[in-house]
Amino acid sequence: MSLDNRKKQVLQAIVDDYVTTNEPVGSKTLIERHNFTVSSATLRNEMAELEKLGLLEKPHTSAGRIPSDKGYREYVDSLMHVDDLTQQEREDIASRINDSVSEVKDLLRNATMTLSENTGFVSLAMTPRLRGSYLTQLKILMIEPGKALVVVVLSAGVVKDKLVRIPNFLTQDQLAQISNEVEKSLSGKPLDEITLITLASSVKEAKIPDALLNQVLYEAYTAIKQADKLDVYLEGEHRMLSLPDFSELGRARDLLGTLSHDGMVAGYVNEIEADAAAGGNDDSYMIRIGQEISLEGLEDCSFITTTYKMGDTISGNIGVIGPKRMEYSKVISQINFVRKTINDGIKKLSE
Amino acid sequence: MSLDNRKKQVLQAIVDDYVTTNEPVGSKTLIERHNFTVSSATLRNEMAELEKLGLLEKPHTSAGRIPSDKGYREYVDSLMHVDDLTQQEREDIASRINDSVSEVKDLLRNATMTLSENTGFVSLAMTPRLRGSYLTQLKILMIEPGKALVVVVLSAGVVKDKLVRIPNFLTQDQLAQISNEVEKSLSGKPLDEITLITLASSVKEAKIPDALLNQVLYEAYTAIKQADKLDVYLEGEHRMLSLPDFSELGRARDLLGTLSHDGMVAGYVNEIEADAAAGGNDDSYMIRIGQEISLEGLEDCSFITTTYKMGDTISGNIGVIGPKRMEYSKVISQINFVRKTINDGIKKLSE
DNA sequence: ATTTGGCACTCAGAAGATTTGAGTGCTAAA
DNA sequence: TTTAGCACTCAAATCTTCTGAGTGCCAAAT
Numbered sequence: 221m222s223l224d225n226r227k228k229q230v231l232q233a234i235v236d237d238y239v240t241t242n243e244p245v246g247s248k249t250l251i252e253r254h255n256f257t258v259s260s261a262t263l264r265n266e267m268a269e270l271e272k273l274g275l276l277e278k279p280h281t282s283a284g285r286i287p288s289d290k291g292y293r294e295y296v297d298s299l300m301h302v303d304d305l306t307q308q309e310r311e312d313i314a315s316r317i318n319d320s321v322s323e324v325k326d327l328l329r330n331a332t333m334t335l336s337e338n339t340g341f342v343s344l345a346m347t348p349r350l351r352g353s354y355l356t357q358l359k360i361l362m363i364e365p366g367k368a369l370v371v372v373v374l375s376a377g378v379v380k381d382k383l384v385r386i387p388n389f390l391t392q393d394q395l396a397q398i399s400n401e402v403e404k405s406l407s408g409k410p411l412d413e414i415t416l417i418t419l420a421s422s423v424k425e426a427k428i429p430d431a432l433l434n435q436v437l438y439e440a441y442t443a444i445k446q447a448d449k450l451d452v453y454l455e456g457e458h459r460m461l462s463l464p465d466f467s468e469l470g471r472a473r474d475l476l477g478t479l480s481h482d483g484m485v486a487g488y489v490n491e492i493e494a495d496a497a498a499g500g501n502d503d504s505y506m507i508r509i510g511q512e513i514s515l516e517g518l519e520d521c522s523f524i525t526t527t528y529k530m531g532d533t534i535s536g537n538i539g540v541i542g543p544k545r546m547e548y549s550k551v552i553s554q555i556n557f558v559r560k561t562i563n564d565g566i567k568k569l570s571e
Numbered sequence: 572m573s574l575d576n577r578k579k580q581v582l583q584a585i586v587d588d589y590v591t592t593n594e595p596v597g598s599k600t601l602i603e604r605h606n607f608t609v610s611s612a613t614l615r616n617e618m619a620e621l622e623k624l625g626l627l628e629k630p631h632t633s634a635g636r637i638p639s640d641k642g643y644r645e646y647v648d649s650l651m652h653v654d655d656l657t658q659q660e661r662e663d664i665a666s667r668i669n670d671s672v673s674e675v676k677d678l679l680r681n682a683t684m685t686l687s688e689n690t691g692f693v694s695l696a697m698t699p700r701l702r703g704s705y706l707t708q709l710k711i712l713m714i715e716p717g718k719a720l721v722v723v724v725l726s727a728g729v730v731k732d733k734l735v736r737i738p739n740f741l742t743q744d745q746l747a748q749i750s751n752e753v754e755k756s757l758s759g760k761p762l763d764e765i766t767l768i769t770l771a772s773s774v775k776e777a778k779i780p781d782a783l784l785n786q787v788l789y790e791a792y793t794a795i796k797q798a799d800k801l802d803v804y805l806e807g808e809h810r811m812l813s814l815p816d817f818s819e820l821g822r823a824r825d826l827l828g829t830l831s832h833d834g835m836v837a838g839y840v841n842e843i844e845a846d847a848a849a850g851g852n853d854d855s856y857m858i859r860i861g862q863e864i865s866l867e868g869l870e871d872c873s874f875i876t877t878t879y880k881m882g883d884t885i886s887g888n889i890g891v892i893g894p895k896r897m898e899y900s901k902v903i904s905q906i907n908f909v910r911k912t913i914n915d916g917i918k919k920l921s922e
Numbered sequence: 923a924t925t926t927g928g929c930a931c932t933c934a935g936a937a938g939a940t941t942t943g944a945g946t947g948c949t950a951a952a
Numbered sequence: 953t954t955t956a957g958c959a960c961t962c963a964a965a966t967c968t969t970c971t972g973a974g975t976g977c978c979a980a981a982t
Contacts, residue, residue, distance in 0.1 A: 244973095244974085246974050246975080247974080247975085248973075248974080249973085249974095258925070259926050262925055262926070264975070264976075264977095265924095265925085265976095267975095268975090268976080278974095278975085280933065280934065280974095281932055281933065281975065281976095282932045282933045282934075282972095282974050282975060283934075283974065283975090284974065322733070322734070322735070323734060357714065359712065361710065363708065363724055363728075363730060364724075364728070367728065369722060369730055373714055373715075377714075379714060379720055379734050381732060382673070383674060383730050442673075456831070457808070457827070457831065458808075458824065458827035458830070461827060461828075462824060467820060469812060469818060469820060469823075472820075472823075473812040473813060476808070476812060479809070480809045595944095595945085597944060597945050597946080599945080600944085600945095610954070610955050610956080611955090612954075612955050612956070613953085613954060613955070615945095615946070615947075616954085618946095629945090629946085630963090631945095631963065632945085632946065632960095632961055632962065633943095633944075633945050633946060633960085633962045633963075634944080634945060634946090634963075635944075635945060635946090636945095
């Protein structure tokens with residue numbers, strides 16, 4: 221889309237105005253608030269053309285114009301400029317995110333809190349996709365007869381564990397033996413290559429009846445598998461109720477309904493992340509606007525996501541869900557800085 | 572409060588009607604829907620008296636009556652009768668709650684889902700209060716140089732752990748030595764008697780420089796302390812938006828705002844639980860109605876809680892938050908059965 | 923070829939008027 | 953005590969009117 225200069229100015233002015241006032245903007249208001257050197261009639265003509273191009277729309281004939289999805293798209297793609305945060309803002313965010321952190325989880329939790337509070341919208345963070353990481357250690361720890369703790373250590377220093385039930389009369393030593401053999405043969409293997417079969421074939425030397433062995437192996441397997449379960453932190457849903465965009469109860473209900481549907485948003489993020497994996501410059505963000513989001517109830521929202529890194533291969537996402545009518549540049553600069561802070565925090569944790 | 576028989580009938584009929592229709596009920600409607608043997612004029616007189624007693628109120632002069640908080644209180648205390656669930660309902664709930672459970676957490680998660688879905692309201696569950704439980708094992712497991720996993724095993728079979736940082740050059744053996752000594756001297760001690768001082772004095776024999784030792788002990792201490800952190804599962808907030816009681820956006824906003832305030836609800840539950848600890852028959856539930864709940868935004872809600880047990884001394888809470896105008900007996904029979912199912916589930920897990 | 927002033931037209935939303943009907947309290951008779 | 957009857961009340965629904973920010977388009981001006 222290549223617009224002449226004046227059209228760009230008009231579109232930009234309309235988006236800026238509409239975003240702050242939530243009123244459809246008309247030709248006269250536009251003149252009042254911006255120093256255009258032309259008359260309102262000229263603007264009307266321009267606006268009519270922008271509407272023909274699909275960038276603006278009218279709620280009804282006698283109202284001003286509002287940006288269409290396509291208009292917002294044009295705006296974020298080529299009209300908007302993203303400013304850096306001030307030193308003060310950056311310090312505030314960083315200190316909040318790094319407050320009492322002892323695991324990556326804490327970073328993500330803090331990040332969603334901060335993002336949601338600062339933007340006034342919903343924010344989300346997903347734990348890293350560990351699918352591609354590999355197993356480095358596997359310990360099976362006897363807790364009491366019949367119960368053991370399986371500790372799975374992954375590359376990138378991630379530790380997960382699960383309490384499992386084992387046959388009552390297995391001894392500490394037998395467990396240790398099993399876990400050693402499994403660890404020896406599986407360490408270095410990517411998570412997604414570990415199946416119940418590779419696991420079973422890894423234990424050859426143990427002098428333990430098959431039935432018992434299999435039970436332990438099965439439990440170990442579930443422990444390994446659940447290690448790459450994604451957790452999602454979603455924060456600030458209630459904030460959407462304060463926005464005029466969702467003052468209609470039905471909209472709000474649909475939105476919160478979808479958001480509360482566990483895994484729905486996460487699934488969507490994974491989907492678009494897969495699409496985008498090709499590109500993926502280090503500090504890039506992705507924006508989906510309105511209808512571009514294929515989730516029920518999010519037709520009036522925009523969804524901004526970005527990717528944090530954990531080592532070279534492992535990554536996860538954070539994002540903000542707000543109304544289409546948002547100050548994109550502000551949200552983007554926030555989310556960018558939050559990503560950076562998370563990246564730094566992860567490095568610090570694994571030092 | 573002791574009402575004559577007819578007044579009881581009238582109050583009960585009004586609550587029942589209002590709960591299902593959400594319309595203030597007048598004398599005529601009351602006659603139509605219930606088989607009273609008296610005329611509407613008589614009912615009007617009764618209603619006027621019930622209003623004087625503070626059990627009913629009028630939204631405005633020319634409307635019917637609705638129950639006041641006090642009216643609901645009277646209703647739940649002496650008018651309502653709680654039916655058992657049908658066999659079918661019980662099976663459904665039990666199978667949903669026991670679906671793929673491997674820890675207490677899973678039970679609670681499933682329980683909140685089920686409760687919220689079945690009632691249409693918000694449900695919550697809190698992990699057990701472990702303050703009074705005691706430590707049975709403490710293991711410090713070397714993950715890699717500089718990193719260790721502290722595994723805390725509590726009575727009642729609860730296992731918690733935390734990844735901590737330790738001095739880089741501590742060896743596996745040294746760690747094991749520390750953890751053995753700590754375990755020996757602390758096992759059997761209630762969590763709330765363990766302080767950094769008792770912890771430090773428990774290690775006497777180790778030939779490890781104090782500075783290093785202290786760092787490890789400190790980390791172990793934080794691991795132990797966070798073991799009794801309460802988690803709260805809150806589910807179904809969005810459902811409140813579908814209720815006519817919260818069709819006013821402001822109310823809905825206040826409610827969800829308070830609910831999303833982490834720890835606010837949990838704190839309140841702990842408070843009322845402390846009050847109630849004296850009584851505490853095994854299958855008792857507690858109801859707070861309207862103004863009785865001292866949380867902002869919950870003035871139009873009722874809060875029903877009950878206590879599940881984990882062994883003899885450890886317990887936790889589950890609850891439902893819905894509009895005052897709810898079918899109390901249905902919710903109560905649900906929550907009762909859910910509690911029972913959780914209790915059974917916990918027993919099964921620790922067998 | 924643009925730009926502009928002018929003008930008739932549109933229409934959502936606010937403000938006001940009217941109607942409706944379910945409800946009340948009170949009185950006087952049964 | 954209970955009941956029939958009646959005057960009165962008032963929220964909510966419906967309809968009407970008014971208002972004003974906005975539009976499109978034309979003809980004159982640049």
